[in-house]
Amino acid sequence: MEELFGRDAECRRMGALLDDARRGLSGVLVLRGDPGAGKSALLDHLQATAATEFEITRFDAVESEAELGFAALHQLLRPYLGQVPKLPDPQGEALCQVFGLQERTSPPDRFLVAVASLSLLAARVGDRPLLCLVDDAHWLDEESAAVLAFVARRLYADPVVMVFAARDGADGLDHLAGLPQLAVPSLHSEAAGELLKSVVPGGLAPDVRDRIVTSTGGNPLALIEAARELTADQLTGQAPLPEPVPLGQALERIYLREALAMPPMTRTLLLTAAADPTSDPQVLWRAGRELGFDVTAAVAAEQGDLLSIRETVRFRHSLIRSAVYYGAPLSERARVHAALAAVARGLGEIDLCAWHLAAAATDPDEGVATELERAATRTRDRGDWTGSSALLARAASLTSDLPVRARRLLEAAEAGAVAGSSGRAQALLDEAAAYQEDQRHNGLVHRAQARIHRLTGSPASATFALLTAARALGPVDNRLARDILVEALVQAQISGTLAPQGATRLSVAETVRSLPLPAEAPATTGDAVLEADTAVHLERLDDAGPKLHRAITAVQREDSTAAESLQWLAAACSHATILGDDIALHDLAWRLEAEARRLGAVIPMALALSHTALSELIAGRLAESERLFDQRAALEETRGSRIFLGALLIAAWRGRAEEAESLAEAVREHASRTGQGYQLVFCDYARSVTELSRCRYHEAYLALEDHMGDTSQLKFALADMIEAAVRSGKDDEAIELLHRLSRLAAQTPVPGLLGDLARAQALTTADTSEAETLYLRAIHHHENTRGPVRGARSHQLYGEWLRRERRSKEARHQLRIAYELFDAMGAAGYAERTEQELSAAGDPVRPSGGAPRETDVLTPQEARVARLAAGGATNAEIAAQLYLSVHTVDYHLRKVFRKLDVRSRRELGDLRDRIASA
Known part of the structure; x- marks a missing residue:
């Protein structure tokens, strides 16, 4: 093992990871530093340290593979692919598809690939812990980086250590943000001097040593390369040092000079190795047959320590590869790529063949561009959106026909957005947008822009761009324009109260009305969804109700498994809440969850979990709701973020007021930062639950005062708000809300709303006999609702009314039922309120024993x-x-x-x- 100078702290940190793995715990670390700082040397040291005890898998990323999606992941998981049959079928199929081992009609979701990768590493065969090393991680392809970051975040009690080395300040490191980091600085002067002495074979004058250390700033690679560049006389001080001492950007020139000093056939071998993204020795030798070199050409390269050829072809440093490739004449690069294309064709790698043909082309070539486009389609179908984007971009560069070139650039941008590369996607889209002669193309540019906005977490900007796209496309493709409006509707729902003018749900409705469906065109489920939502915002809810019901029914009857069905289901869930239809919400939300899970689609899954959790919450199935909110939070954590809304709602219903207040601050901060205004509405709902359970009626009313319009998704809380209004002396407001609830129940006569109406009427009537009849009617309806909470609330309020009517025995019976229901569901706040009423009625609840929580x-x-x-x-x-x-x-x-x-x-x-x- 080579000695490392000045890296004791770094070695201790990495050694602690190995110690944790020996105890069965996972560890992850990202080494960050300037080029040549010694990150690779630290990985080498860690690999040597772990060699006898650990199973080791390593991947050194290279720039040329950054456009080959899942390339790094495949290299790292290749030793364990024999265990794929042990994975659940959807996971195993997703991995096989992205690695080209299996074909499916639609590309797999990256999230499903990530879950499969986690399962594969965690379930691997063998007793030894695993050390996973990734060098030059800034060159990882987008797909591999996302999956590996997911795995790194979700491993915990597994004997797996993952260490990444990445260039500080480089692009492409977003996925690794949030993982434990360790800066690898340059060496301090003493350690730098020791390293320099160790690589100088002869004498080294102290003043020369100090000059070199100062000039290189202690950068290990610069130190080593400076020593290699200087003569013995210069090192001993007998000859003057050059000015400046060769370092920094000069490193690449040094490597190029070393390569140019090689024999002609060795130079060709080096260029071929640099141009081949597979790093496969067999590919190198096959290309050599056409290019005129064989294994003897490798001798000088290996003796000069430029590369090594074992199981893979590996350059001593990534800068060598870069210097060799970009330092070669364009004509030589084209000749080498042509030879590699022939090899790829012979191996049946038709997509790689197309990639090399493109690299070999020096002028527009429609034949090559067409092959690249076909390859992009095949690549996309494997889930490699990064590769698809790169192939389409290269196809565009070889296209002379302007409309075709613009289309290919647009498709490249869209693929880049799906891959998660917002910067690259934006650059391609800006280039595609320069062509403005086609209105359909212009509209599609705006749609692609919306998807980039969605990727960067700007739902309002996404909505605005989608509306612009729809308006541009309307005159030329009404069907596509209206389909885009469904997408805009869902984005506007996310923005909620934070949507700016021009990107609200009202803006969507106005755009829908401006783009009516032609009389001769068949209406789709999406059209029913659009017309219903438009009616809500441009007409009264009384008039819009039938359209909402028809839209929900259409979505429920829809058997399509097309991607747009996820949008329809998400919109219909919103419609069900507007109508207060808890039965439809439950059905739609769970259908959305099942379809998202089937597709392995992460963003629809997040939406589905939010809707299913809400459905269970308003039913009073708090344990099930909490399970779903937990899963939603875990899903967000896998993406390197956190969401607090579910925890807030559960805390409110559990009666934990202080915790709810703290979580509300976190929810408001997250909503403001991400533009997700819908969270603010439910934040206020959580406050109303907390306040109402504590009999703070005025505060409960104020919490919901601005959220009960026709478009409100809190209709299930209307009866609660009426209670708060009555108890805080707001009789006129209570009556107005009662009329609203009455009209809603007439439109949607589900047991939940009918019971809510009866309870609200009981609260507002002055007739004692009528009040009792209404309370009993509410209890009857609520016995037929999903979950216990509405029934518990009706028993509670009836009991409170009976006590005030001095019918204590009957009051105790009703309150006891309510208390047991609240206690069973874990609604501690309402249980405590009921307990106080029971005590006042002469039936105190016995303490539970006071055990600590x-x-x-x-x-x-x-x-x-x-x-x-x-x-x-x-x-x-x-x-x-x-x-x-x-x-x-x-x-x-x-x-x-x-x-x-x-x-x-x-x-x-x-x-x-x-x-x-x-």
Whole structure:
């Protein structure tokens, strides 16, 4: 093992990762530093240290492979692909598809590939821990970088260490943000001097040493290369040093001079190796047959330490590869790529063949461009959107026909956006937008711009761009324009109250009205969705109601598995909440979840989990709602972000007022930063729950005062708001809200709304006999609703009314029913309010024993695992829901058992109610 100078702290940090892995825990680290700072040397040292105990997989990324999607992932997972059959079918199929081992009709979602990669690494065969090394990570292709970052974030109790080395300040590092980082600075003067002495074979004068150290700034690679460049006389001080000392950008020139000093056939071999993204020796030798070199040409290159050829072809440093490639004449590069294209064709690698043909082309060539376009389609179907974008961009560069060139650039931009490369996608789109002779093309440019905005987390900008696209496309393609408007509708829903003028749901509605469906055109489900939402915003809800119901029915009957069905389902979920239809919301939300899961589509899955969690919340199934919100939060964490809305809503219903207040601040900050205004509405709803459960009626009313218009998605809280208005003396407001609820229940006569109406009428009537009849009617309807919460609230308010009517015995009966329902569902705030009423009615609730809350000692992740385990989920099911490995779930569960002093899942289940409040 070569000695490292001045890197004791870095070695200790990396050694601690190995120690953790020996104990069964995972670790991740990103080494960041300037070119030549010694990152690769640290990886080499770590690899040598772990060689006897660890299984090691390593990938050195290179610039030429940055456009080959999943290339790095394939290299790293190749040793474990034999375990793919052990993965769940959708995961195994996704991996096989992106690695070209299996074909499907649609590209796999990157998220599903990421989950599969996590499962594969966690379930690999072998007792030894795994060390995964990635050098020059800034050159990782977009897909591999996203997947590897996902895996790094979700491994925990697995003996896997992942270490990335990346150039500081380089592009392409967004996915690694948030992972543990370690800066690798230049060496301090003493260590730099020691390193310099170690690489100088003869004498080294102290003043020369100090001059070189100062000139190189202690950069290890610059030190080594300066020593290689200087003569013995210069190093000993017998001859003057050059001015300046060769370093920095001169490194590439040094490498180029070294390459140019090689024999002609060795130079050709070096250029071929630099041009070949596969780094496969067999490809190199096959190309050599046509280019005139064989294995003997490699001798000088290996003796000069420019590259090594073993299982793969590896340059000593990535700068050597860059210098060799870009330092060669264009004609030589074209000749080498032509030879590599022939090799790829012979190996059946038709897409790689097209890539090399493009690199060999020096003039526009429609034949090559067409081949590239076909290759881009095949590449896209494997889920390699980065590669597809690169191929289309190159096809465009070889296209002389302006409309065709613009189309290819636009498609390249769209593929880049799907790949997650917002900067590259924007650059390609700007180039495509320069062609403005075709109105359809102009509209599609705006649609692509919207997708880039969505990628960068700007839903309002996305909505505005989609509306612009629809208006441009309307006169030339009405069908496409209206389909885009459905997409705009969903984005506007996300923006909610934060949407600026011109990007609101009203703006969408006005645009829909300006682009009516032609009389002869068949209406689609999307059209029904659009017309319903438009009616909500441009007409009264009373008039829009039938259209909303028809749209929901159309979506429910839709059997299509097309991508637009996800948009339809998401929009219909919103429509169900506008109508207060909890039954339709439940059906639509779970259909959206099932379809998103089937497709492995991460963004629709996030939407689905939000809707399903809300559906369970308003039913009072708090444990199930919390499970879904946990899964939503875990999904966000896999993307390097956090979301607090679910935790806020659960805290409010659990009666944890201080926690809810703190979480509300986090929700408001996140909503403002991301433009997700819908979160602010539900933030106010959470406040209303907290205040109403504490009998702070005026505050509860104020929380919802601005959220009960026709377009409100909080119709399920109308009865609560009427209660708050009545109890705070706002009688006129209560009556107006009652009329609104009455009209809504007439349009949507589901048991939940009918019961809400009866309860609200009971609250507002002065007739004692009528009030009792209405309370009993509310209880009857609410016995037929999904979940216990509405029934519990009706029993509670009836009991409170009975107590005020001095009918204490009957009051105690109703309040006891309400208390037991609230207590069973974990709604501690409302349970406490009911408990106080019971006590006032002469039936105090016996204390539970005052045991401390066990979950105070659990971490958030442990609490999530505990809740699922207490609910009966297996470790594998928990892992799937929280996007963890089974080993990690087992680790957390063992800690839960120890902290809560339980010995079995049955005992854990006995604590389920208290765990649910964590």
